[in-house]
Amino acid sequence: MYEADQPGHGLDAIVAQRTPRGGAAQHGISKKYAMHHRSGPSLWLWHMRRGDFDAAWTVSDVVLEARRGTACPHLPRHEQWVWDGTPLAGRRVLVRCYHGLGDTLQFIRYAPLVKAVAREVIVWAQPKLIPLLRTVRGIDRLMPLHDGAPDAEYDVDVELMELPHVFRTTLRDLPREVPYIHAKPLAAFTSPIKRRYGRLHVGIAWRSGDWDARRSIPFALMARIAEIPGIVLHILQFGSGLEELPDGFGVLHDVSDISKMAxxxxxxxxxxTVDSMPAHLAGALGTPVWTLLHMEPDWRWMAGREDSPWYPTMRLFRQERQGEWGPVVERVSVELIRLLSREAPQCASGRSGD
Structure with missing residues (x-):
């Protein structure tokens, strides 16, 4: 339930669920919010996609006030709001990771900020991520997420993806330092990889969660990268999508364990990779990553950018027409050829450890 991408999750879903369903007067919400009520969370999304986080938080503030005192236990956890506006300073804070694996990897960067003001930081996270999250600064206690109540005493709780609102993050002060998750390349992996001097070793993932087929690329298209001389492909795909992989294609690794994938x-x-967990893992580790996006991607990738303010080592390759991945893969191939011509000597030495 908590370990895969799901539809309607994230900050946009939380804002949508917080939006009152009745009239403005009935809910006692402000005229400013009432002006935008028909557009609902679309106003918030519009601000976020254009990088005006300040304006988005103003919308969030109004929605937070409008639903103050209400509960949402009937909603799926990934659509629930948690934070009630209580300040975190000096308190024991429970951070609930109710969304996808990639969401947790992206927003766990806020743990040091929480620790800087809180008395104690308790993170309730997906079991698969616990080993990696032990490397993140600012976490006092990690607990595996389950369907029951958290086994911890706390003063205030917050969903992980609410933290940008808590800290009123803007593009000016977004916590962008990487790596903030750490993993040492195992000798068993690095030795055979780095012995093949003069080649570019590229990990690929082509299938995202089944709930949003728009994010996924047909394997046959992604496989075109293998036709570029000097490219060695490593398979990062896991779960659905592996059935498309022909025998003998690329270098296979056991990536069912996310620590091993790291x-x-x-x-x-x-x-x-497509917009999926491996993109966030690579970005959090500080590994160069090219993320391929469909025409209407999630708010976090913003609009019209080829870079990501969240990940300094990431480039974005966007569809220009809905559903057309061929031109995207072609642009990636062109850039890989350019990279090979520039980086072949550096590829021989590999990346330094943390």
Missing amino acids: AVVRALDLVV
Whole structure:
């Protein structure tokens, strides 16, 4: 339930669920919010996609006030609001990770900020991520997420993806230092990879969660990268999508364990992936990553950018027409050829450890 991407999750879903369903007067909300009520969370999304986080938080503030005192236990956890506006300073804070694995990897960067003001930071996270999250600064206690109540005493709780609102993050002060998750490339992985001097070792993932087919690329298209001389492909795909993989294609690794995937990613020169967990893992580890996006991507990738303010080592490759991945893969291939011509000597030495 908590370990895969799901539809309607994230800050946009939280804002949508907080939006009152009745009239403004009935809910006692402000005229400013009432002006935008028909557009609902669209106003928030519009601000976030254009990078005006300040304006988005103003919308969030009004919605937070409008639903103050209400509960949402009937909603799926990934759509629930948690934070009630209580300040975190000096308190025991429970951070609930109710969304996808990639969401947790992206927003766990806020743990040091929480620790800077809180008395104690308790993170309730997906079990698969616990080993990696032990490397993140600012966490006093990690607990595996389950369907029951958290086994911890706390003063205030917050969902992980609410933290940008809590800290009123803007593009000016967004916590962007990487790596903030750490993994050492295992010798068993790095030795065979780095022995093949003069080649570019690229990890690929082509399938995202089944709930949003728009994010996924047909394997046959992604496989075109293998036709570029000097490219060695490493398979980061897990779960659905592996059935498309022909026998003998690329270098296979055991990436069912995310800690092992992190070790592989740290040993690579580049990751090329759709919008899915491996993109966030590579970005959090500071590995160069090219993320391929469909026409209407999630708010976090913003609009019209080829870079990501969240990940300094990431480039974005966007569809220009809905559903057309061929031109995207072609642009990636062109850039890989350019990278090979520039980086072949550096590829021989590999990436330094943390």
